[in-house]
Amino acid sequence: MWKDIIVIQFSFEKYALGSCHNGGNSLRKGHNITIATSYKLSQPTTKFRHIFLKELADIFDNEKTNYFEYREHPYLQIYTYNSIGFLASEKIFQNSEFQQLLKFPEQFDLMIMEIVSTESLVYVAEHFKVPLITYTSVDASAWSNYLVGNPAPPSCTADVLSPYTNDMTFFQRLDNTILHILHELYLHFWTLPHHDKIAKQNFPGAPDISEYYQKSSLMLVNSDPSVCEPKPKVPGMIEIGGYHIKPLKPLPKDLEEMLNEAEHGVIYFSMGSNLRSKQMPERVLKLFLNAFSKLKETVLWKWEDEDLPGRPRNVIIKKWLPQNEILAHKNVKLFITHGGFHSTLETIYHGVPCLILPVFADQITNAVRAVRFGYAESINFNDLTPDEFERALGQLLRDSKYTQVAQERSRIMRDKPMSQKDTLTFWVDYVIRHKGAEHLKVKASLRLSWYQYILLDVIAFIIVSVLVIIFTLMYILKILKNVFSRNSLKDKNL
Template sequence: MIMNRILVSIVLVLVCFCFPTQCARILGVFPFAATSHYTLGNSLMKGLAAAGHDVTMISPFEENNPPKNGSYRNIVLTGFAEDFEKFRANTNLFESNHQSLLAPIFMVKMLSPMAEKALNHTNVKRLLDSGERFDVVIVEQFVNDAMKLFANHFHCPLILLSTVGANSWVNMIAGNPSPPAYVPHMLSSYPARMTFFQRVGNVIKYMMDNVLSTFVIMSIERNMAKKYFPDGPDLLDVYHDASIILLNSHESLNQALPLVPNMVEIGGYHVAPPKKLPQDLQEFLDNAKEGVVYFSLGSNLRSKDLPPEKRDMFLKALGKLKQKVLWKWETDVLPGQPANVKLGKWFPQQDILAHPNVKVFITHGGLLSTTETVYHGVPVLAIPVFGDQHRNARNAERNGFALSLPYKDPNFSEEKLSELLKELLTNQSYTENVKRRSRIFHDRPLKPMDTAVYWVEYVIRHKDTSHLRVAGATLPLYKYLLLDVIAFLAFISIAVVYILGIGLRYLLCRRRNKEVKKIKKN
């Protein structure tokens, strides 16, 4: 018996020696209190912990169900969630105009103070002064460039996560090409094939982004970086130093775009396999012989805040359906609630969309909801309100699995809602198209979370990933756009034309003089 134990111990030691487990210490910085942003940050960090790593996450929320593998520690930004709730209660998001040219300025005014508040938080200061070491820092890229210096402070590589995929601000960091001729601005609803005036508007939006980033955001963020990382480098010197940029996007969901080597798409990594539904929901869905329409406006927009006239339009349109309806409604009572409508303040959305009786998803067009509906193959009626919702709705329509009725559309009416719902419920092409998109979504070499884990571990293994960065990332705009070359060639062309013009005039004058002399001689 003793001999057997000794042999087993020797085998275990040899296994551990030959196949060492690499457990890295990873810091995630996700300071924004919007539930969708937290969901994406938390999903990534939990996935890394499940892969066996030691994870620390700065966020406004406490994770109550950490993964069993690895280690998961919260550094909670206390007060952030409560402040965000107050902001949401005092802001009518249904009336906001986040597609205007001034929308990026509104975002800066809202998000920059949030980032500074996070850096000034007692729990964050305690971590910065702790002397802890990390192997990599992951920061959500969202108007918070000063937080890039977390990586310098802890002497480790930096990874960025863009929760809205590739966009003009992220592209500037990586030097990623985004030709405005066919890449619509994130906050626009332009199609890929734009009209002339849409291209004019798109160029103006891109120019405003560049001006805003260069002269406003960078100034704010540099001052913030100097204030909270006084011994660190100038932000300009590390602005382009992201080892990898993880993108919450995929070509099954978004327009195909050029991506430089250190930009990696992991769209859908937050989606989990369906779990068992609560009994009441399971019975409701199972017994829906004609199917179910699921209606949710996400975590930031709330159905209860709909103005009475819009709410009544939905009530009448949904009440006409022979299908049952699940409506995420945030209070106990819905005036005029139809008999076929079941309410809930919260629903397990992913598990509901996985049920075969769900026929249509009425959504605001948020990226998480769009991703989940493609994952499970459910057609969409999109009601985009602000931000990237218009872009997501446009892409879903272009891919043939959705119809869209923007919240501020002048044709918004009960009749229009009924017409669109009838089309989605009776025309099988929408279901066929979303099932095809779902197959594309799932057909990848690796699952999205496995891809994310691989690239994080790649950065940890190699530390220096400068071989993945393009030189264009650090070129000034005039060089990147070849403005100096164009100006030089234009100057040379003008000079050549000017010299040729002078030469031609000289020859003409000389010839004329000869003719005059000849006439005089005769």
């Protein structure tokens, strides 16, 4: 029996679970899919129902935003991403087609929703009276753990916004703990109250957000042991990292010829879909062009303009490039990337080492982790210098250990009992079959309030108990001292 599923995508990423490119393909087997997304279809489709969230698309228009100019400390990024989540949630509710969808609440069997400070949208599942599966486009993090009661001790679990691995020094653990506390404070004193207002504006009869925001039946986590450090995950967290990687398609003829004929190999250069290379500072552009002109390798660069002034002969530019197919080609020796999570998964899947130039958000953490694993070198984009860039480039091209590690990581990623797409499909069907899969929830954790979860009540009780015992002992000692003093005076008088 076919099931009806609604998918709501929030992310910057085109390859988020709800994207029409891949998520829909993974879910369509046996399902009727309605996808609400900020990405517009290039052509109409009858394969699924598509709701274009234009209001949301306008927020993430990378033609209007130069992400290379983004400068914020991780402490401030928590505020920024929460604010974006508020705005995105409001814009989704304002969409006329989405509003029309809400008028027919009995039409779905399941809802899948990406979660990044978008808790007010969780009530849509309550409105439809269906189980909810949440999805996060990165590994388990402060923005997802609390929804399913997943433990994340800051002593050994680096925050997604921090520039650390899980093996931290004292001061790194201190910094990471401050980030953890800030996430908790924002969540309970700002984020949830704000989303409660948004939900009640759109559903006047909605209860307090505390009654439903943790009702996720399952969380799909875009992580994989090949690129992520091991960390705690409750049974209701399922790893599907790499689900977006499609079977290879034939390369365009000109690209295939170029890749095949590159005598000294190819360096593939792409800063992803949100960071547009043509917007990078002139200083950095000249740095790249000068460094590439000294190479014997061919550089294939995703460049979103018609021309690149000063381009060396060994640099080939294209507005769009089939990244998956390029990374799979045997002549590709190196990937220069911003370190986005999907790009990291793809480069490891194909066993290609990389030079990561992170700009913001999880890109920095991804880069630190990749360097530690041994398949990458990294330089923060804002810290680029000619000497450092050429040193890292030369080291990656000369030393075969980076390729060996990348290929070993690729074997780890591919060694699974079933594909990530099949895993995704299985667990979606599992939640439907078991009517919400309540048995996977860590209910003891979810029932606790935030201060109980971090044991503030227990710590307070211990402190008060110790103080009571200390003061009681001091009082008894004081009484005994007075008694002994009086007895001593009596003895002297006698």
